[in-house]
Amino acid sequence: MARFEGTKSFVATDDLKVAVNAAVTLQRPLLIKGEPGTGKTVLAQEVATALGKNLISWHVKSTTKAQQGLYEYDAVSRLRDSQLGDARVHDIGNYIIRGKLWDAFEADEAPVLLIDEIDKADIEFPNDLLLELDRMEFFVYETRQTIKARNRPIIIITSNNEKELPDAFLRRCFFHYIRFPERETMEQIVEVHYPGIKSLLLREALNAFFDLREVPGLKKRPSTSELLDWLKLLMAEDIAPELLRERNTGKLIPPLHGALLKNEQDVHLFERLAFLHRRGQS
Amino acid sequence: MFIGFFLALRAAGVKASLREYLTLQEAMQAGLGDYDIDTFYFLARATLVKDERFIDKFDRVFGESFKGVLQPRAAGPDGIEVQELPEEWLRLMAEKTLTAEEKAEIEAMGGFEKLMETLRQRLAEQKERHQGGNKWIGTAGTSPFGANGYNPEGVRIGQSTSRNKSAVKIWDKREFKNLAGDVAIGTRNMQVALRRLRRFAREGAADLLDLPGTIGSTARNAGYLDLKMMPERHNAVKILLLLDIGGSMDEHVMLCEQLFTAAKGEFKHLVHLYFHNCPYETLYQDARMRPGDAVATTDVLNKYDHGWKLICIGDAAMSPYELLQPGGSVSHWNQEPGQAWLTRLLQHYPKSVWINPVPSVHWEYSQSTRIIRKLFEDRMFGLTLEGLDGAMRGLMR
Numbered sequence: 006m007a008r009f010e011g012t013k014s015f016v017a018t019d020d021l022k023v024a025v026n027a028a029v030t031l032q033r034p035l036l037i038k039g040e041p042g043t044g045k046t047v048l049a050q051e052v053a054t055a056l057g058k059n060l061i062s063w064h065v066k067s068t069t070k071a072q073q074g075l076y077e078y079d080a081v082s083r084l085r086d087s088q089l090g091d092a093r094v095h096d097i098g099n100y101i102i103r104g105k106l107w108d109a110f111e112a113d114e115a116p117v118l119l120i121d122e123i124d125k126a127d128i129e130f131p132n133d134l135l136l137e138l139d140r141m142e143f144f145v146y147e148t149r150q151t152i153k154a155r156n157r158p159i160i161i162i163t164s165n166n167e168k169e170l171p172d173a174f175l176r177r178c179f180f181h182y183i184r185f186p187e188r189e190t191m192e193q194i195v196e197v198h199y200p201g202i203k204s205l206l207l208r209e210a211l212n213a214f215f216d217l218r219e220v221p222g223l224k225k226r227p228s229t230s231e232l233l234d235w236l237k238l239l240m241a242e243d244i245a246p247e248l249l250r251e252r253n254t255g256k257l258i259p260p261l262h263g264a265l266l267k268n269e270q271d272v273h274l275f276e277r278l279a280f281l282h283r284r285g286q287s
Numbered sequence: 288m289f290i291g292f293f294l295a296l297r298a299a300g301v302k303a304s305l306r307e308y309l310t311l312q313e314a315m316q317a318g319l320g321d322y323d324i325d326t327f328y329f330l331a332r333a334t335l336v337k338d339e340r341f342i343d344k345f346d347r348v349f350g351e352s353f354k355g356v357l358q359p360r361a362a363g364p365d366g367i368e369v370q371e372l373p374e375e376w377l378r379l380m381a382e383k384t385l386t387a388e389e390k391a392e393i394e395a396m397g398g399f400e401k402l403m404e405t406l407r408q409r410l411a412e413q414k415e416r417h418q419g420g421n422k423w424i425g426t427a428g429t430s431p432f433g434a435n436g437y438n439p440e441g442v443r444i445g446q447s448t449s450r451n452k453s454a455v456k457i458w459d460k461r462e463f464k465n466l467a468g469d470v471a472i473g474t475r476n477m478q479v480a481l482r483r484l485r486r487f488a489r490e491g492a493a494d495l496l497d498l499p500g501t502i503g504s505t506a507r508n509a510g511y512l513d514l515k516m517m518p519e520r521h522n523a524v525k526i527l528l529l530l531d532i533g534g535s536m537d538e539h540v541m542l543c544e545q546l547f548t549a550a551k552g553e554f555k556h557l558v559h560l561y562f563h564n565c566p567y568e569t570l571y572q573d574a575r576m577r578p579g580d581a582v583a584t585t586d587v588l589n590k591y592d593h594g595w596k597l598i599c600i601g602d603a604a605m606s607p608y609e610l611l612q613p614g615g616s617v618s619h620w621n622q623e624p625g626q627a628w629l630t631r632l633l634q635h636y637p638k639s640v641w642i643n644p645v646p647s648v649h650w651e652y653s654q655s656t657r658i659i660r661k662l663f664e665d666r667m668f669g670l671t672l673e674g675l676d677g678a679m680r681g682l683m684r
Contacts, residue, residue: 036337088511176307222583
């Protein structure tokens with residue numbers, strides 16, 4: 006069995022590798038939690054690329070029902086067709102719409118199935134999928150057929166911790182919490198995304214970035230994906246590294262901060278801090 | 288295999304199930320453990336812990352359970368490997384933590400070299416994990432070597448502040464400490480009460496069948512069916528929780544923790560902040576209440592608008608001066624009395640209650656409790672199911 010060792014575009018820590026490989030080998034779902042922007046969703050893509058498998062993504066919303074992942078019976082179309090006298094109406098199979106799980110189960114080669122942001126859905130959502138994820142099969146009442154996975158797909162589930170997940174569901178998964186990366190890991194990650202980035206710029210940018218994360222009272226602390234966006238901007242604008250270091254002149258807010266701070270309260274907070282800082286100096 | 292570890296985990300409150308334990312066995316059988324302690328640690332963590340809040344407990348139990356296993360590994364064929372004892376680290380650490388007198392005592396014992404030499408000898412003599420006692424290296428003893436001991440010239444082993452990364456085991460770093468802080472038992476009945484808080488607001492995406500709308504638009508559509516949907520009910524309650532930590536509060540921490548756990552699963556937005564005795568100009572994001580975690584109360588007021596509901600949990604037992612006099616706080620100099628800050632909070636959050644874990648029969652005998660109760664216009668409730676019911680009703684008015 007192929008092992009996941011990270012890819013050229015994704016830095017995986019040791020604990021993450023162990024968790025992914027355990028889930029792949031034992032064919033159990035892997036639940037990933039962590040701060041927003043630490044690469045939970047990207048992980049599924051990278052696992053698919055690394056193991057040479059197809060990726061099927063199911064993005065969960067607050068209104069998503071577990072049933073939609075299996076199949077949907079489009080009763081409205083059938084009713085309409087019956088009113089119009091369409092011949093298709095006699096075969097109920099015409100109105101069964103396959104869901105993502107069905108696609109994943111019927112695939113010729115076991116794909117990677119991503120169930121993204123499972124906590125967005127109703128609190129009962131994970132419970133409704135227990136049996137399906139455990140046995141990898143489900144029953145279609147309308148056509149009286151049982152859909153069974155030809156090959157058990159690798160299932161990766163992400164959660165942003167907005168709701169607690171039921172115990173029965175958790176027991177069936179492997180679990181990994183992606184911590185916010187340390188400085189060294191962060192440097193590796195940046196190197197992977199922007200090879201050959203000027204080391205001086207990188208050092209100054211990381212300094213500014215970690216300082217920014219330390220500021221108390223931020224509504225949303227910037228995370229990895231924000232850092233990568235910001236670096237991209239810095240490089241595109243060809244900002245000089247010295248500019249990032251200009252703390253003492255009262256420029257507390259780093260240039261192009263729009264990529265890092267995502268709401269105006271945070272920007273205001275920063276402007277106020279910068280103001281106090283200037284006043285303290287004069 | 289590892290049954291002791293598994294039972295220790297359960298005893299420590301990490302609710303790993305038999306099924307997960309069997310999964311771990313299966314994983315080991317599949318060769319995922321790699322016969323490497325770090326890999327095994329990651330594997331066991333991914334299998335047995337399903338919530339980041341429990342990872343810290345897991346780390347502690349893991350360290351406890353496998354300490355004895357690790358000790359022989361550290362020892363080389365000739366007794367002990369020198370690199371496992373980072374001398375400079377011990378020296379630096381001691382210099383940082385020891386007072387001049389203590390350093391003098393160490394000098395009396397023969398200086399650092401002597402201390403290190405003795406440590407090396409002891410480690411070589413020692414064959415197994417040890418706890419207590421006054422000679423062997425282990426935990427909680429009075430020997431100069433080991434962790435959590437009481438000897439002034441003691442050397443701490445395996446604690447988290449090492450400069451030498453390889454010498455410290457990952458689980459000893461306790462990186463998930465801040466995510467802990469709950470008890471998951473006995474919260475069921477509280478959840479029932481807290482559920483009253485769910486206010487159903489009609490927002491979100493189309494989901495439910497809107498029958499009158501469907502009839503109307505089908506009629507307009509010349510009889511062809513046209514389904515109309517309407518938004519699903521959606522939980523939109525926002526809670527700001529202020530918890531009294533430390534001091535006279537300690538005996539109630541257990542009860543509060545339970546309420547806290549119950550609350551966490553129930554709302555979409557829940558922010559918890561900590562204070563000591565009475566909220567003043569600073570609140571804390573962390574129960575340890577270090578200066579780094581401080582947030583200004585004015586910032587809190589600006590950040591969370593009046594749509595939030597305020598729940599204070601505390602025993603409200605303090606010196607009346609803390610409420611009435613500037614500078615009355617026990618822990619710092621406060622410019623304005625606690626009463627002023629409470630009034631400010633109450634004006635900002637029209638929906639607010641105070642939950643008091645002390646049985647309500649005692650409230651009358653404490654002056655500060657009476658004052659706070661008056662400030663909250665009698666919206667003070669006990670930490671019982673009944674009290675919670677009342678508190679939820681108080682918030683819904």
